Amino acid sequence: MAPSTARKPVSCGLRARKKQRTRDALIRAALELCTAQGYDATTVDEIAAAVDVSQRTFFRYFTNKEEVVFAVQEMVEARFVDELRRRPAAEAPLTALRSAVVLAWDEIGAAIESVVPVELHMRSYQMIESTPALVAAHLRRSSDLEEEVAQLIARREGLDAGLDPRPRVLVAVFSGVMRAAGKVWGEGEDCSVDSLRTLTESHLDHIRPAIDDDWRAGR
Amino acid sequence: MAPSTARKPVSCGLRARKKQRTRDALIRAALELCTAQGYDATTVDEIAAAVDVSQRTFFRYFTNKEEVVFAVQEMVEARFVDELRRRPAAEAPLTALRSAVVLAWDEIGAAIESVVPVELHMRSYQMIESTPALVAAHLRRSSDLEEEVAQLIARREGLDAGLDPRPRVLVAVFSGVMRAAGKVWGEGEDCSVDSLRTLTESHLDHIRPAIDDDWRAGR
DNA sequence: TGTCAACTGTCAGTGGCTGACATTAATCTC
DNA sequence: GAGATTAATGTCAGCCACTGACAGTTGACA
Numbered sequence: 001m002a003p004s005t006a007r008k009p010v011s012c013g014l015r016a017r018k019k020q021r022t023r024d025a026l027i028r029a030a031l032e033l034c035t036a037q038g039y040d041a042t043t044v045d046e047i048a049a050a051v052d053v054s055q056r057t058f059f060r061y062f063t064n065k066e067e068v069v070f071a072v073q074e075m076v077e078a079r080f081v082d083e084l085r086r087r088p089a090a091e092a093p094l095t096a097l098r099s100a101v102v103l104a105w106d107e108i109g110a111a112i113e114s115v116v117p118v119e120l121h122m123r124s125y126q127m128i129e130s131t132p133a134l135v136a137a138h139l140r141r142s143s144d145l146e147e148e149v150a151q152l153i154a155r156r157e158g159l160d161a162g163l164d165p166r167p168r169v170l171v172a173v174f175s176g177v178m179r180a181a182g183k184v185w186g187e188g189e190d191c192s193v194d195s196l197r198t199l200t201e202s203h204l205d206h207i208r209p210a211i212d213d214d215w216r217a218g219r
Numbered sequence: 220m221a222p223s224t225a226r227k228p229v230s231c232g233l234r235a236r237k238k239q240r241t242r243d244a245l246i247r248a249a250l251e252l253c254t255a256q257g258y259d260a261t262t263v264d265e266i267a268a269a270v271d272v273s274q275r276t277f278f279r280y281f282t283n284k285e286e287v288v289f290a291v292q293e294m295v296e297a298r299f300v301d302e303l304r305r306r307p308a309a310e311a312p313l314t315a316l317r318s319a320v321v322l323a324w325d326e327i328g329a330a331i332e333s334v335v336p337v338e339l340h341m342r343s344y345q346m347i348e349s350t351p352a353l354v355a356a357h358l359r360r361s362s363d364l365e366e367e368v369a370q371l372i373a374r375r376e377g378l379d380a381g382l383d384p385r386p387r388v389l390v391a392v393f394s395g396v397m398r399a400a401g402k403v404w405g406e407g408e409d410c411s412v413d414s415l416r417t418l419t420e421s422h423l424d425h426i427r428p429a430i431d432d433d434w435r436a437g438r
Numbered sequence: 439t440g441t442c443a444a445c446t447g448t449c450a451g452t453g454g455c456t457g458a459c460a461t462t463a464a465t466c467t468c
Numbered sequence: 469g470a471g472a473t474t475a476a477t478g479t480c481a482g483c484c485a486c487t488g489a490c491a492g493t494t495g496a497c498a
Contacts (some may be wrong), residue, residue: 248442274447275447276445
């Protein structure tokens, strides 16, 4: 992840605390406005005005309009990578990935809530899935994450991701499936965390059956 | 695919021919300028000026600056979907996908050459992979294609993509792997079609081994 | 040949985003 | 605690992608 945004050590000085507060406020305002009236219909000027800062200041906190929308996602992803690093070496690669996802979701709730209501974050996730520009940004971010995770898996297994394609392939498979699950969830009605988790797990369970040669024999 | 751009029936009237020529010229100019000086450093005004039309006209042919870069890709994708439709029903899903890719590449060369030199198209592919904004657009486009292909696979196997996750999962796996291969190719030196094909096939061959539980036992 | 419809150019305007410079406010030093 | 230092912010000017409206031009077709 970007090292600049990952840290958040309780903020000691007054200046740092103030900064953190504006940042969180910008995120909250952005998510509220965008989920309410749509991403495209929301201008950066509006978001900045809602927090009572200038547009220029907004762009000092976030490099572009998209970034503010993914600020919370980034926390979750950092957590996922963290959990993955902690997985025992004996665990099979695909299993480790799966466990890391489940664990990350279990423990991230509180951290999210300190910035925005979880419910708002969930709604924002669905907004992302239904906004072409954000889908694109989301996919690119996922792709960057994939690279990082592929390197991690390669190291875990004592391989070189540049030579052995399996780490990248596995990660591509994994995150492709995660994305498919997220998309289905985003289109559905139930916007609870539980339903997202259930959907994800059931999708992961289908990887092996899906690449089997004959689906018709299996049922 | 977008129905408006897919057709290209030799253009009968003078008007239609003229339109086709401007469109092709815009694509060629765009790819040449962008590969030479970078996507971000190339303005739409420049591209339009190179073809001697107004900026407004450019935006009547392409909805945005990104789209012109993917015009050729779109031809290839349309071809792939076409080949996939022709695959015998007896073929296993993953095998059908693989065959369709290989066949599409075999026969698309000439069609590409009628718009831009194949070498320019290959260079533009690498430019895409190294330009964040275009990576994002590329991923979003792939995701749309995935949806279409998933529906196709589902129909082929007599399933409902909304109920059975296997079509989506398989397609997610497949295109994730294709993307991984494309990325590796884009970073490498050899920008030939052959090397892209070889890389793709070797990546596809690794799907099964990659999801196996124990990689260390396999070598 | 004249009429219709499609294609194009011009212009004005919006919104995302950036560099430069001045201003304010927190921190550090003595 | 006053003044020097440095970080954060506001203002302004400007670029570029993109759009709507209107007018002019040019193929198509009767």
